[in-house]
Amino acid sequence: MIVIENVDKYFGKFKALDNVSFEVRNGEIVGYVGLNGAGKTTTIRIAVGVLYPDKGDVLINGYSITREKRKASYHVGWVPELPIFEPDAKALDYFVYLAGYYGIPAGEARRMGRELFEKVGIGEAADKKLKQYSQGMKKRFALAVSMINNPDNFLFDEVLNGLDPEGIAFFRKLALEFKREGRAVLFSSHILSEVENLADRVVFIHKGRIIAVHTMEEIKSMAKPALRIKTDRVDEGLVKILGEYGEVRVKDDAVYLINPSIDSSSLIEKLSQKGYRVEEINRVRPSLEEVFFKIIGEQK
Amino acid sequence: MRDGFVRAWYIFYYDLKKYYLKAPVLSWGILFPLTIVLVLGTGFGAYTYSRMIPVGFTIAVLFASTSIVHVAVAFEKMSGSINQLLFLPVKSWEVALAKILGGLLYGFIGAGLAGGIYYYLSHGLGFIHPLIYLYSLTIGSIVFSLITLLIVFWLDPVPAVAVLNIVRFTMLFLGGLLIPKPMIPPIIRPLVLFFPSVYVNDLFNYGLYNRYDYVDPYTSMIILLIYLFTLVFVAYRIMLRILKP
Structure with a gap:
């Protein structure tokens, strides 16, 4: 479960997030929508611990991302909009390196890496350097990395951008699988039809403020x-x-x-x-x- | 806590493989200070060993430790891969510690190379107070690394290089190194005491030759510790506040 509590974030004098609060329950897919620059990515980056909030906190399975960063990080997977990894590293080697942070021994990480690479559709590219990966492959790799610790919570930031229809269908299937398994999924997207297809609830953000939270049923009745x-x-x-x-x-x-x-x-x-x-x-x-x-x- | 150190070591070890032979590290961290060390070494006729050798050590440590820390953070900021690192179950202080370990190692490498050159040129190198020398080398490397960490986390990578060079070159000329104390106008001398290089150099001087220029060794040791704790606090706050998307 992901709970975002009264989060403020400033960049200089610009207030990027203003008292942002909402939650993503277990077994739920929540769509996060807003115009460009509304604060979607900033919220997600704070929720995964890459950015520090000026006020408020994010709880991942009850662990504070600011005060119990390590425990919280164990329970969350993240696929950024533009995944950036070491370009000169081979995918599987880099996966093994990242798995080391979760205390997974190299041999086991290598076996797990091959399995996850197969699952996300990059099994044949496991020994290629990451700079040879397309944007879609990098997202699949990021997804494999996000599953290293088999977390209960996933945050996907504009994950469908730059994906071909097969890639979109793959992510859709996977998000639904996560939901069935009782995991919490938050995903931001510009492709509103996909949000509509997948989300149980939609959180609307505008100029750093949450302006509405509706279930899909409510949205359908509003239109x-x-x-x-x-x-x-x-x-x-x-x-x-x-x-x-x-x-x-x-x-x-x-x-x-x-x-x-x-x-x-x-x-x-x-x-x-x-x-x-x-x-x-x-x-x-x-x-x-x-x-x-x-x-x-x-x-x- | 122990886990934190293990993770820091893990990041440090990976940095070692990635960055330690990058061109900016070799040019600014090794070649440039060694050139200065050689220039000072070949000027032994004009200056005494005891004047030049501690300065050579300080310059080698200053440039070696700052260069590696700069590259290890700036490259990751430029590529964006630092975000992946911050996402992992690590804490900011563990990342910072890993980078400082790099600065410490490179400080020792810089001092080792300078020592080798001076040993060859002066046909021997003695240590009157080896522990004081070691203290200066260790704390000096960490303090210089922390200054770099602060700059490179605070600023974007390109301006960070400019600011870092301003800091390094100011220390070179006004930090009690290239310009000997008698040649510094008395009005500027209080300013010299602001730079940590003065204390590192005085401690090297004391460790090697039982003498110092500005401050007695025990005061230097305390001042360096004050620098260290202040920089740890400031660098940590900056890491928390300044990381931007």
Whole structure:
């Protein structure tokens, strides 16, 4: 379990985090979302003990990351956005070196390394130098490293950035596996559709402050239903007609009618009478993106 | 506590493999001070052994210990791999101790090489107070390492080099080393006493020749200890506060 308590962090005079508090329970995946520079990475770096907070604390399985750093570190795995390791070191050798900090003897670490490398999909690159690794491979390596001590808590910082679809699917599967095993997973991401797919709860941060924490059910209920309509043409006349039945948004080649006061079949009939041919109409699922921008918009 | 020292040793050992033959360490930590040592050595005709040899030792220790600590931290800050180190189940003081161990080892290497050269040039090298000499070498290396640690954690790697060189070269000229005491204007002499190199040099002087320029050896020993504890405290606070993403 990860508990972040009243954390403040300054960089010079700039207050990067302002009284940030939330928790990630065992067996739960929590998405951490916010605009660039909102404070996601700073929070995660404080939570894993790489940065020191100016106020507040982070408890990992009850151990303070500031006062009981070593005990807390034993229980947490971290995959940074841009994993940086010794470029000239061979992956497996470096893994063995890092495992030494957890008191794992070299022989056992080597065997464990090969197993974990297979699990994360870099088994064949175990003896390559890390500078030969792609960004995706480095993330997989970082993941293997984060599992050295089989921790109960994981923090993934923008882990999906720069990954191919296979890599994204792999991380998704792994996060769900961790959840099933009762571990706590916090992950920040710009890919809101992935957060929506994975998270049980979402924490919203804006300008260093937590502005909302919602379960996915709450988010779905907050987002207004909408109709996605594709017609033979999109013009001002169409927007005007639809405007009588709700808020209209044009996106790509479709028009969205938010919170419609008319049902689909009646709308098709109305549009046909005005000379528009409806090619496709469907009810769309409310998205996290919509809620995200609504919450951020309220803050602005 | 014991575990902490074991971890510090582990980091130190890995640093040893990674950084101890890097070009900046060899050039600033070994070649430059040895050049000065040789220049001083070949000037024996103009100056006495007892004047030049302690200065040569101090310069060798100063540059050797500061260079390795600078490289061992700056390279990791530049590459970002220090974050991985800080993430591991280690404490900040263990990381700092590992880096200081590097400075200590290099201080001994620098002194050993300088000693070898002077032994050859002066056909022998005697120690009147070997324990005092050893004290100066050990505490001096640690104090110089701590000063470097403070600078390199506080500043970004490139400005850190500039500041470190300003500190080292100021010590060279105003820290009781290259400019002999009689040539320093009396008005500047109190400033000289601010630099730890003065006390390290006086202790080397006492350890080798039973003489000193500025302060008696026991006062020098105490002042160096005060430097050490103050720097430990300040460097630790800076490590905690200054580490940035």
